[in-house]
Amino acid sequence: MIWEVPCYAPACMTGLAINAEKLGRRYGRRWALADVTFRVPAGTVLMVSGPNGSGKSTLFRVLATAIRPDLGKVTVLGFDLIREREDVRKAVALLSHHSYLYETLTARENLVVVSQHLGVGTDGVGPLLARVGLGERGDDAVSTFSAGMRKRLSFARVLLQTPRLALLDEPYAQLDPEGFDLVDDVIRELKADGTTVLVATHQLERTSRLADNALRLEGGRLL
Amino acid sequence: MDTAVHSRSTRTPLIFLGLGALLFVFGSWWGLFIAPAEQYMGDVQRIMYVHVPTAWNWMLGVIFAFICAIAYLINGKPKWDARMEASVEVASLFALLLCIQGSVWAKPTWGVWWDWDPRLTSVAVLLFAFLGIIALRNFVEDPVKRAVWSSVATIIASVDLPIVYFSVKWWNSLHQQQSTPQTVSSAFHLPLRINALAVLFLMTGFIMLRTRVAAARLSEEMAPPPMVPGPAGELA
Amino acid sequence: MIAALRKELLLQWRSRAQFLAVFVFGASSLLLFSFGIGPNAEVLRQFSAGFLWLGLLLSSTLTLAESFHDEMENRALEGLLLLPSDPRALYYGKAIANWLQLTLLGSALIPVMVVLYDAGTDRIVALLGIVALGAAGLSAPGTLYAAMTAQVRGKQTLLPLLLFPLIVPALLASVKATSLVILGDPMDSLRAWVVLLASFDAIYWALCGLLYGRVIED
Numbered sequence: 001m002i003w004e005v006p007c008y009a010p011a012c013m014t015g016l017a018i019n020a021e022k023l024g025r026r027y028g029r030r031w032a033l034a035d036v037t038f039r040v041p042a043g044t045v046l047m048v049s050g051p052n053g054s055g056k057s058t059l060f061r062v063l064a065t066a067i068r069p070d071l072g073k074v075t076v077l078g079f080d081l082i083r084e085r086e087d088v089r090k091a092v093a094l095l096s097h098h099s100y101l102y103e104t105l106t107a108r109e110n111l112v113v114v115s116q117h118l119g120v121g122t123d124g125v126g127p128l129l130a131r132v133g134l135g136e137r138g139d140d141a142v143s144t145f146s147a148g149m150r151k152r153l154s155f156a157r158v159l160l161q162t163p164r165l166a167l168l169d170e171p172y173a174q175l176d177p178e179g180f181d182l183v184d185d186v187i188r189e190l191k192a193d194g195t196t197v198l199v200a201t202h203q204l205e206r207t208s209r210l211a212d213n214a215l216r217l218e219g220g221r222l223l
Numbered sequence: 224m225d226t227a228v229h230s231r232s233t234r235t236p237l238i239f240l241g242l243g244a245l246l247f248v249f250g251s252w253w254g255l256f257i258a259p260a261e262q263y264m265g266d267v268q269r270i271m272y273v274h275v276p277t278a279w280n281w282m283l284g285v286i287f288a289f290i291c292a293i294a295y296l297i298n299g300k301p302k303w304d305a306r307m308e309a310s311v312e313v314a315s316l317f318a319l320l321l322c323i324q325g326s327v328w329a330k331p332t333w334g335v336w337w338d339w340d341p342r343l344t345s346v347a348v349l350l351f352a353f354l355g356i357i358a359l360r361n362f363v364e365d366p367v368k369r370a371v372w373s374s375v376a377t378i379i380a381s382v383d384l385p386i387v388y389f390s391v392k393w394w395n396s397l398h399q400q401q402s403t404p405q406t407v408s409s410a411f412h413l414p415l416r417i418n419a420l421a422v423l424f425l426m427t428g429f430i431m432l433r434t435r436v437a438a439a440r441l442s443e444e445m446a447p448p449p450m451v452p453g454p455a456g457e458l459a
Numbered sequence: 460m461i462a463a464l465r466k467e468l469l470l471q472w473r474s475r476a477q478f479l480a481v482f483v484f485g486a487s488s489l490l491l492f493s494f495g496i497g498p499n500a501e502v503l504r505q506f507s508a509g510f511l512w513l514g515l516l517l518s519s520t521l522t523l524a525e526s527f528h529d530e531m532e533n534r535a536l537e538g539l540l541l542l543p544s545d546p547r548a549l550y551y552g553k554a555i556a557n558w559l560q561l562t563l564l565g566s567a568l569i570p571v572m573v574v575l576y577d578a579g580t581d582r583i584v585a586l587l588g589i590v591a592l593g594a595a596g597l598s599a600p601g602t603l604y605a606a607m608t609a610q611v612r613g614k615q616t617l618l619p620l621l622l623f624p625l626i627v628p629a630l631l632a633s634v635k636a637t638s639l640v641i642l643g644d645p646m647d648s649l650r651a652w653v654v655l656l657a658s659f660d661a662i663y664w665a666l667c668g669l670l671y672g673r674v675i676e677d
Contacts, residue, residue: 027365028364028365028444029444064541065541066537066540066541066677067677068677085543086543089541089542089543090543092541093541094541096534096538098533098534098537098538099533100533100534100535100537100538100539101533101535101538102466102470102529102532102533102535103529103532103533104470104473104474104529105469105470105473109469113462113465113466113469113539114538114539114542116461116462116465116466117462117463117466117539117542117544118542119462157538161542296673348624348627349624351623351624352621352624352625354620355617355620355621355624356621358613358617358620359607359611359617359621362611362612362613362617363611368677371673371674372607372673372674374673375603375607375670375673375674376604376607376621378666378670379600379603379625379663379666379667379670380624380625382662382666383624383625383627383628386628386658386659386662387627387628389628389655390627390628390631390632390655390659391627391628391631393635393651393652393655394631394635
């Protein structure tokens with residue numbers, strides 16, 4: 001079931017979380033994203049689907065400013081993606097399939113490092129660990145964690161940043177059924193807070209229950 | 224590739240090369256046969272007519288590479304990366320030539336191939352640094368990343384050159400001072416200057432040609448995607 | 460930057476076993492140098508400073524490359540960059556941590572040098588100071604290049620290839636200064652070498668900090 005693309009009416013235009021025009025990004029001779037144009041109203045949940053290698057992760061990484069676009073013009077939360085990169089970063093958090101974790105540090109230490117770099121206090125770390133179900137394993141090194149546990153910790157990392165735009169790249173991957181519920185709860189909570197959420201996923205049925213809109217990528221192009 | 228474009232764009236560098244070669248032949252003939260022999264060293268000194276021009280131009284090449292690196296980091300235009308790639312390679316070639324010339328001069332004069340002269344040693348160090356940069360370029364596929372990184376490395380290496388020179392000079396000063404001959408007499412000046420100009424033309428020609436090769440490759444790498452007329456017309 | 464430094468020190472503390480391994484590598488290279496030269500005590504003493512610094516230089520390629528291993532494993536460095544973090548703060552945090560580690564390594568190799576080459580001296584403080592300055596000279600460009608080469612294929616060969624020509628002035632000055640401290644300084648030229656070393660450090664700590672952002676961003 002393909003959902004409608006976000007509306008183009010002026011009312012929608014003003015509250016745009018993302019405005020992408022002809023976005024392009026290549027790796028060598030291959031274009032991972034080509035001619036991608038879409039708009040996402042603020043405070044909505046957008047589901048991004050597509051087969052493996054269709055460019056979902058690349059799209060998220062571009063929006064998170066991890067990589068630069070080769071072509072096109074993108075504004076995120078009103079900030080230009082290239083010229084106002086710092087501002088975009090302050091407001092955006094990415095859940096990537098790279099965990100961004102330090103293997104030799106404990107779960108707690110990983111979150112503390114993030115807090116210190118953000119310049120926020122470390123009081124929130126403990127409750128956050130409990131929230132994602134890692135309360136007991138907080139003081140174990142990440143190298144001892146299973147894939148699902150790392151995913152949960154990465155989630156905690158995202159929540160720690162209190163973003164206005166959350167980019168979740170395959171959040172359900174590697175999680176157990178309780179984890180699935182956790183992800184759903186988090187998405188609902190983020191939306192309730194007014195955060196815009198993009199979810200790249202293969203769990204189409206589950207996510208479409210939460211999503212306001214959907215996009216599909218194939219071969220780097222929007223369908 | 225398009226031969227018409229090719230022949231037009233290589234005319235200027237070929238002129239430089241031709242002029243340079245001509246002047247070089249003239250200047251070297253003068254230096255080898257007409258100019259008087261240096262009073263202490265005899266005919267071996269004549270290598271200066273090639274060595275000194277090469278050295279001056281090497282220096283210019285390094286400065287040019289440094290400028291291209293900064294220009295690229297500031298405005299990101301690929302042509303500066305192409306020029307930098309060319310000048311780094313040409314400067315490396317000249318550095319190698321300098322080391323060879325220096326050794327050829329040193330052996331009959333001092334009895335050793337290498338005498339740790341500060342200038343030549345600095346050239347050798349920078350040769351290795353530039354070779355490292357060329358190696359770095361070969362390991363990075365993404366053209367933008369490659370350009371940024373090699374610009375950074377070129378800047379760092381170029382800044383190092385004066386520091387290397389002074390440190391080697393002080394390091395070597397504790398030992399017997401062995402200096403390369405100074406060309407002071409005016410009889411030496413003319414062929415020297417002719418050759419300096421000649422090598423300048425040659426170097427410019429080389430750099431221009433090499434830049435074109437680099438630029439051609441870059442424009443191929445950065446080609447825009449094929450525009451597939453997809454079924455998504457209404458969304459575009 | 461303090462946050463970055465704290466993280467670096469924590470990471471280093473966690474992998475302290477690695478430090479021991481690198482120390483053994485450094486010490487054994489000092490041993491190998493003496494085998495290369497021969498059991499001539501006078502000659503060995505003469506060149507002890509050179510051996511020390513060569514040993515430290517070789518070991519530094521290991522520690523510098525290692526300092527980015529944790530960052531690249533799960534792309535943690537990118538994660539920090541996106542928070543956002545100031546790349547310069549990240550640079551100085553890591554460069555300082557690497558500097559401390561190299562200074563520690565150099566200091567640990569001094570006794571090895573003293574024993575193997577009979578290269579003792581009373582001026583311990585001066586010696587340690589030179590080690591610190593020299594280590595700073597290795598750490599600044601080393602951290603920058605390690606960041607670069609950690610992201611490419613030929614990382615093990617590229618790092619020394621890029622770094623070694625660059626740090627020649629630091630190497631010369633460190634060896635010279637160390638040599639003067641150990642063997643005596645009849646012409647009081649130590650200050651000149653220390654100034655050279657300090658200038659090298661100042662220039663490269665500033666320059667590399669400026670350029671680091673371009674190296675770790677895409």
